[in-house]
Amino acid sequence: MxxxxxxxxxxxxxxxxxxxxxxxxxxxxxxxxxxxxAKYARTAGPNDIRKRAMRTIRRCLSRGTTAIRSHVNVxxxxxxxxxxxxxxxxxxxQDDIILQLVAFMTPHPGQDFDWLAENIDRAVALADAVGGxxxxxxxxxxxxxxxxxxxxxxxxxxxxxLDEHLKADVHLLDAALExxxxxGMQGRTVFSHVSVLSALPRKEFQRIAERLxxxxxxxxxxxxxxxxxxxxxxxxxxxRGLTRVAELYRAGVTIATASDNIxxxxxxxxxxxxxxxxxxxxxxxHLRGDELTAAHRMITTAPARLMGLGKDYGLRAxxxxxxxxxxxxxxxxxxxxxxxxxxxxxxxxLVSQSATETFGLxxxx
Numbered sequence: 001m002x003x004x005x006x007x008x009x010x011x012x013x014x015x016x017x018x019x020x021x022x023x024x025x026x027x028x029x030x031x032x033x034x035x036x037x038a039k040y041a042r043t044a045g046p047n048d049i050r051k052r053a054m055r056t057i058r059r060c061l062s063r064g065t066t067a068i069r070s071h072v073n074v075x076x077x078x079x080x081x082x083x084x085x086x087x088x089x090x091x092x093x094q095d096d097i098i099l100q101l102v103a104f105m106t107p108h109p110g111q112d113f114d115w116l117a118e119n120i121d122r123a124v125a126l127a128d129a130v131g132g133x134x135x136x137x138x139x140x141x142x143x144x145x146x147x148x149x150x151x152x153x154x155x156x157x158x159x160x161x162l163d164e165h166l167k168a169d170v171h172l173l174d175a176a177l178e179x180x181x182x183x184g185m186q187g188r189t190v191f192s193h194v195s196v197l198s199a200l201p202r203k204e205f206q207r208i209a210e211r212l213x214x215x216x217x218x219x220x221x222x223x224x225x226x227x228x229x230x231x232x233x234x235x236x237x238x239x240r241g242l243t244r245v246a247e248l249y250r251a252g253v254t255i256a257t258a259s260d261n262i263x264x265x266x267x268x269x270x271x272x273x274x275x276x277x278x279x280x281x282x283x284x285x286h287l288r289g290d291e292l293t294a295a296h297r298m299i300t301t302a303p304a305r306l307m308g309l310g311k312d313y314g315l316r317a318x319x320x321x322x323x324x325x326x327x328x329x330x331x332x333x334x335x336x337x338x339x340x341x342x343x344x345x346x347x348x349x350l351v352s353q354s355a356t357e358t359f360g361l362x363x364x365x
Contacts (some may be wrong), residue, residue, distance in 0.1 A: 001333060003052075004296070005314050006344070007274035010303035011159075011192050011220045011258035013104075014070040014089075015044075015082035017270075018052040018263050023167025025265035029228045030164065033265035038108065041078040046085040052289075053089055056262055057097060060272035064344050064350040067098035067306055068324035069159070069258075071131050074123040075106040076115055087126045096346050100307060102159050103127035107137040107145065111344050117146060124154045133161040134172050143177060148183040157188040157308065159220075163196035166230060166239060171196045173208050174215035182217050187216040192258075193227055194219055194243045205244060209251045218306040219253055221245050221261035221298075223280040224267045245285025249294055255282040256303035257295070274299040278335050292332040321348035 023036040047259055053070075061069060072082040083103060090099035102124035105116050124130055130151040130156045137143035148304050151158045158180075173194070180189045191212075212219065221243050230241025248255045257277055262270030278295040281287070287294055304313040312320045326339030344352040 002020050002326050002328045002330060003315065004064075004324045004326070004331065004334065005300045005304070006346070007064045007299045008256070008303035008307065008309075008313075009060060009068045009258050009272075009274055010190075010256045010306055011222060011262070012056075012068050012261055013072070013261050013266070014053040014056060014068070014086055015041075015049055015072045015078065015306065016261055016266070017056040017265040019044075020263045020268050023265040027201060027232070028228070028253050030266070033229065036265040037073075038077045041073060041082075044078070044081060046081055049082055049085045050089060053086060056272060057093065057099075059088070060274075061097050061344060061346070062354065063271070063275070064324040065097070065272060065274055065275040066324075066344070066346055067100070067303075067307065067309065067313075069100040069102060069129070071102040071104040071159070071161070073104050073106045074119065074129070074234055077108070078106070080119075080123070080126075083123055083126050084164065088106075089352060096351055097153060098309070098320075102129040103129040104145055104161075105130070105132040107133060107143060113142065113146065119302045120146065120150045121153070122204060123157060123254055124150050128157070129157045129159045130154070131159045131161065133164070134176065135161075135165060135170075140172055142317040143211070144172075144175060144179050146178045148185060149184065151188075151320040152183050157190070158185055159190040162191040162194050164193035166195055166199040166241065168196060168199040168201075172198075172201070175206075176217060177211050177217065187250045188308075188333075189215075190218045190220055192220040193222055193226065195230060195241050197248075198239065198241075199242045205247070206251075209244075209248060209253055212248075212253045213251060218255075218302075219243065219248055219255045220303070220306065221255060221257050221281060221285060223257065223277065223284045224270065227280070227284060228267050235285075240284050245281060246287050246291075249298075251288070251289075254302055254305055255297040255298060256306055257285075258303070275335060275338050282335070295335050296331040320346075322346050
């Protein structure tokens, strides 16, 4: 039997989960997904959000996930329904699963800064971190300043959707890194996606990777969304759309992997199984067969660091005792093929167990 620390999903969208039947995205693009959810968000009420989120949380817990960081839209379309509802879910579920909320201050084309500026403090007060999408803003430098200022004021970390595209000439990596340094947010900032790193020349990537490492900025790769949404306009050799997973890992940058969206217009699939995401990360991120343990770290110790879980996490005296017991012999086997029997513990209590049994093809007696 193998005992692993609980799996961690460092980037989800629980306000969006499960809306696929109601949010068609015929183009399969990132912009199409944004528009589809924005339309749906105008009518999504607290009960709808709560039911969908709880369904996904339960499924994640049953598959060994003991902590989730969820970005939650706060904008003119979604209002505060998502962040207020999920703050209640977070507080009620704390004995079973750790939930962290990122106030995802979502800019839309044509939306001025007044609404975001007037409401960001209220949103951040309900959240555990501050986030947003600078590339979508009409004034990225001003938008970045607003996010980092709010984070410093509230004493909370920053988690950005940064450069979720493959346009090498318009990236915001240097602008974001400059603010990490200026606002003193070293070790408290995460860049999610950063797909554009795969489009940069290698020397430019290496320069930025060194700055990420020096400023202790973490990265979260999101293979499901990037594989699905990126590269649809390519006439040939469509790109994978992920960041440089293997190279960041080998350069010493703290990198985690996560689900991102689950069954919505951004990603139409998703089971809440972090082992599945780890496999996708190894394959699409060009890790090697001898780096299965690295993929395991990307769903355990790496996200624990990025989420600031500290001594509460892990297999040590005094921790929360969130762990997963399986019939695998080691972490390589766990990631490569998965378990047949799983027992999930939260705060030392058994909260889920599952087993796969095959009744055919029995061995000869």
